Amino acid sequence: MRTFGIGLIGTGFMGKSHALAYRNARAVLGGPAARLDVLCDVPADKASAMASQFGFARATADWREVVNDPAVDIVCITTPNRYHHDMAVAALRAGKHVHCEKPLAVTLADAENMAAVARETGLRTMVGYNYLHNPAFDHARRLVDEGAIGALLHLRGWVDEDYQADADLPWTWRARADEAGLGALGDIGCHLISMVTRLAGPIDSLVADMATLYPTRPMPDGDGRGAVENEDVAGALVRFESGVKGTLAISRCAHGRKNRLGFELHGTRGTIVFDQERLNELQLYRQGSEATAGFTTILTGPSHPPYGDFIPASGHQLGMNDLKTIEAAAFLAELSGGPRRGPDFAEALAIERVIHAIARSAREDRRIAMNPQEDRHP
Template sequence: MSGLGIGLIGTGFMGKCHALAYGSVKAVFGDVPDTRLEVLCDVPQDKAEAFANQFGFARGTADWKDLVADPKVDIVCITTPNKVHREMAMAALEAGKHVHLEIPMALTIEDARDMLKAAANKGSKTIVGYNYLHNPAIAHARKLIEDGAIGRLVHFRGAVDEDYQADPELAWTWRATKADAGLGTLGDLGCHLISLASALVGPVESLIAETRTVHATRPMGDGSDERRPVENEDIASALLTFANGVHGVISTSRSAWGRKSYIGFEVHGTEGMITFDQERMNELRLYQNRGPLAEQGFKTILTGPSHPPYGQFVPAAGHQLGFNDLKVIEAREFLRAIAEDRQAVPSFAEALHFEEVIHAIAVSGETGRRVQL
């Protein structure tokens, strides 16, 4: 059987994103192995069958273990709630599959480390869904830094905010529990900022942090007066020291009214700075202290075909890539890694560092102490 068979577990926002990515990656790039959309899993069975038909999969199943065991499936995409990531990924690795996993890797750092060991023992290829890393604007920011456009790096400042938990009367869900969700805003949002900081500046060496739960309880949402506690953090902030000596300040909130998909950062150097805002994801701003002082100012760089692989989607600047396009680029990276017998970026190995950082922030927030990574 030719090509790589795709098995998708989950049909929510990210499940659909994966289906779209693997369904179109060959058309966009052409330089990847052939793929087959083989099995889609959701519950109950009729839902799985309906989405399999909608997304273009050969069949649907309500049993994820059936999907993992299917010999036609080569890549298992896991887009389920956090608490089952470890079990599903470990089963897929044991079955000899490659794993495309959404963030976070697992509820605990110990589970994430076990998953990395399992992948290494089996020789399977892995990738974790940090699709913001695949934005051509981010790749260009990294190139500017490597080329010395802003001199020696001295400081990173970043924030990642959304408002999906800002309303105090929003109904309680599994996301409020450590047993089902693990970390709160750190696991949902903060890890994305850490992935970008690591890509642009390098690994984090130590940190000290504070965390807060904004809304201590939430209503059950069934018309009763019962409220249940929120066990994980709504806000987290940290002072970072990177391994190369660069200083950093980051914050993340899932209770920030008005923020929808905000990931903003500034990278400061001795000769300028770079800024970015995910809500304007096709723009990068660059300041360089060159030329006459009266003419210095920020330059807005609008991504286009000169920022690969933008041109594979659109032949002209100004037409904009979107969130789902980044997942297509991510799928391409994974398929090419499998074909070239190398690990994709970010694999479980890179993603483990991101999760070590967010768990260190949680520990520091609880203890008030600096944590060494």
């Protein structure tokens, strides 16, 4: 079976997660193997140290060496957002498959170009929506598809974190529109959109609002304050093409919330509730006798694949890096002729069109149709 060479650009939080995932994918889930070939970061001494720590054979401070390295089959991009476009396009043009963290790009135009280049080259892509690979999320989808809660009528979705909740936290690149793009929408709101659209299908139209709660933040060097150029919170009322209605709430300023990414699905005969802070649990309510009414807590276990490939007993819990391992293994399997699990650049572009539509709706104070030919004014 073929072994795929990995080139990693970026060694922060998600860079380490990618390194662990590709190192562990075959050991846990079988299938094709990955070879950790070359790692890139700056400065060069940091790249060398991280390559040694992560187990890569070589290090470089020039990302172009990664995308042009003949040993590399998959380029993993885990850099700040503003670098995604140029790196991904160069990698695809060099004949490499690309595994890129979300969001695709700072601007919608760049994201559209990335998807177009992927389509033109015919190469495979994966985008880092690792929460979609949670066995609990897969089970929620199966329950909906099997009609366990009847016909889906309405959903509520939320994603709350507190990494920007303190008004005195220093200004960073995440506050710049030219480096981060959207704020809470691009950083965490896209995860919520990835989930609800896989549960309820494409969004038809939406009306939204957003706000920057802290317009300035202290500069890291103590010299004055810098402007925050993107949103801290956003909310939307959405209509899905399926007829389902929904409400979405997004905040990066919610004290005490670390990764409260979740949803509540209301059907004609029941309800499903999920919260990523308790990622190994699913809450299910089915209509029935008042004497037995109440939610059932479903603990993920070996009956919810691929949980059993990690742990042979229920209740022992998977973690975020395990979800990234499932994601990496799925991409390796796809490159060996297996089914597409995604999301690829095309699906990720659809997600980003939604978050940019939310921002546009808030700016223009009107409902936005996802089909531009049917854009609906008040």
